[in-house]
Structure formats: structure tokens, C-alpha cells
Amino acid sequence: MRKIVAISGGEFKNGSGQGGTLTIDREIVGLCKKEKPGLLFIPTASRDSIEYCNGIGAYFSEEFNCNVSYLKLYDNPGIEEIKKKVLSADIIYTGGGNTYRMMKVWRRLGVDSLLFEAWQKGAVMSGMSAGAICWFRFGASDSWKFTNPDAGMIKVRGLGMVRMGICPHYDMEPERKEYLRRLIQNSPGVVLALDDCCAIEIIDDNYRIISSDDNANAYLVYWSKGRYTEELLNKESGYGKIDGLYGRKSNNCLGQLFEKHAGMGRDD
Secondary structure (H helix, E strand, C coil): CCEEEEECCCECCCCCCCCECHHHHHHHHHHCCCCCCEEEEECHHHCCCHHHHHHHHHHHHHHHCCEEEECCHHHCCCHHHHHHHHHHCCEEEECCCCHHHHHHHHHHHCHHHHHHHHHHHCCEEEEECHHHHCCEEEEEECHHHHCCCCCCCEEEECCCCEEEEEECCCCCCCHHHHHHHHHHHHCCCEEEEECCCEEEEEECCEEEEEECCCCCCEEEEEEECCEEEEEECCCCCCCEECHHHHCCCCCCCCCCCCCCCCCCCCCC
């Protein structure tokens, strides 16, 4: 089974209903169905932040009895070490930060191909913000703001495991809505827009929307017959076929859910 849980954002240290992601994180750990799962945290987007690693490690080990390890690519590990860590993990959790920089590093070191292999073998692929965008075909990202606070949003190419776009932090950053409107007008397709504390869970060809806050929602954003549409998606009402999401759009061909990994290595 291929499993992805992509979270918009939130505080992993807090409980549900308080800006935290406890309910979603419990689902991530539960998907691997092990008493003490091995969770690999990849903090590339935050430049291997020590504080981030310590926080994730304490949270998942104490709250969910996970055996937490880390893949710190800025420490220049060898390819065999990288391969062993990625392919032995039950859960792979990717952190937030600079999506564009993260994808560049992954592709340069071959981590993108290893993550794709781990996903096909059944590891739970998860993460928030940059760690959500990476599993999708592309995402709306504020990566340039890390070097220029006045920079606008950009489109960053992900790994393409899910054949649609994604926009995290939809309720937290107002400029994202206008950017999406322009982006989709020039890039036919659909984009999943997630409020913080909301996530999409995808198991093979099925999906559902889950959240840790009743006020956090998910939307499907697309152009259809010249009209810009923001469609509210139902939450936790059972699984639906993800192909049904593509049926909402009418201005390009439906395509298939998954693309071949080859050719997905560019940023726009």
C-alpha cells in the first residue's frame, strides 16, 4: 500500500483544537500498524535545525512510542547511509522550511529517488508545509522569502507522487489566495488548498480529509468554464476516490493520479 499524509501546518507540541496536529499525527503513526515504528525525520528544509530535530524526536518518541532517527543531509552523509535510513523507515516525516532549497538538495543527492522507492514499498510518507508540498506535483511556496522578505510566492515542483498542486497555510497567509488564482489560470489543473491543522490522507487511490481543529478546512481550487472555483471538501466522511477530485476541472485532460518519477526533477 502507498500511503501519504500531507499536513498544511500547525504546532506538533500542542493538542487538538489548540493549533496542534495531535489527531493527524496519531493517524500517521497508526497507518504503519507497528507497536514501536521507526520514524525518520528529514529536516532539510530547515537546514537540519537542531531545535526542530529535538522537538520532533521528543514528541514522536514520548507521545507515540516511535523510534526516531534523523537524516541530516547538511552533515554530508554517504549515499549508503542515506539509502539505509530512507529504505528502512516505517514512517518518513519531512519538516517545514524552504521547499525550493530542499528539493534542490534532494535531487542533487538522489534522495528523491529513494523516497519514491520507500513510498512504493509501503512507508508512510508525511510532513507539513514544505514537507507536504514535496509529495505533490507542485506547490505554492514562499521559499524566496527566506532570503528576501519582500519576495512573492513561487511555484515549486515536488516529487509528483500525487498528480495535483497543493497550497498549505491557506487560512494564515492572505496572499496565497490571489497567487493561486493567477497560478491556476496559467497552469491548468487543480490545487488542494489546506488550512493549518488540516491534512489529506491518501492510501493508494483513495483519500480523505482529516483535521485536528473543527475550523480547519480543505478546498479544491480550480478554473472551470472560465469561472474560478473554491470548493469546500468534506472532512472525515470516509474515503473517496481521488480520481473524483480531478473530475471537477474541465480545462485540461484528466490524466492519471500518479506520474512516472522520471522527468519530475525540475522547479518552476
